[in-house]
Amino acid sequence: MSAAMMMSVALCYAAMSGLSLAMPRHLMQISDYRLTLWQTRGLRWTASLILLLAYLPMWQQWGAGTGFLVWVSLLSVTTVVLVLLLSFWPKWAVRLAILMMLSASVLLLVQ
Numbered sequence: 001m002s003a004a005m006m007m008s009v010a011l012c013y014a015a016m017s018g019l020s021l022a023m024p025r026h027l028m029q030i031s032d033y034r035l036t037l038w039q040t041r042g043l044r045w046t047a048s049l050i051l052l053l054a055y056l057p058m059w060q061q062w063g064a065g066t067g068f069l070v071w072v073s074l075l076s077v078t079t080v081v082l083v084l085l086l087s088f089w090p091k092w093a094v095r096l097a098i099l100m101m102l103s104a105s106v107l108l109l110v111q
Helices: 003-019 026-030 037-062 064-088 091-111
Strands: none
Touching: 003 026, 003 037, 003 064, 003 091, 026 091, 037 064, 064 091
16 A cells, blocks of 8 residues: 555545534533534534645545545445444544544655
8 A cells, every 4th residue: 555545545434423422412422521613513524625625635635526536436345444432442543533533644754
């Protein structure tokens, strides 16, 4: 797996984790903390921007059309993994999201 693919997978997972934790139901699985309206909106916007950043490595490696298809497939796979982790091990899902963001940052520095 190339570094661009690993970075895109890491960013997709982290972004989908952020979007799911912006929902009160999923956040209540993790902790008793409640987000304010502005925190929820900030989390959604940040996760959406991270999703757009996850598309950039695919675009650079495969071009616009094929890169978009690969990005959508990575998004689907990471979403299924996140749903399964939130169902069975919700706290591990958040820990993995933090690890994915750190690994994406390291991959960005290495490139």
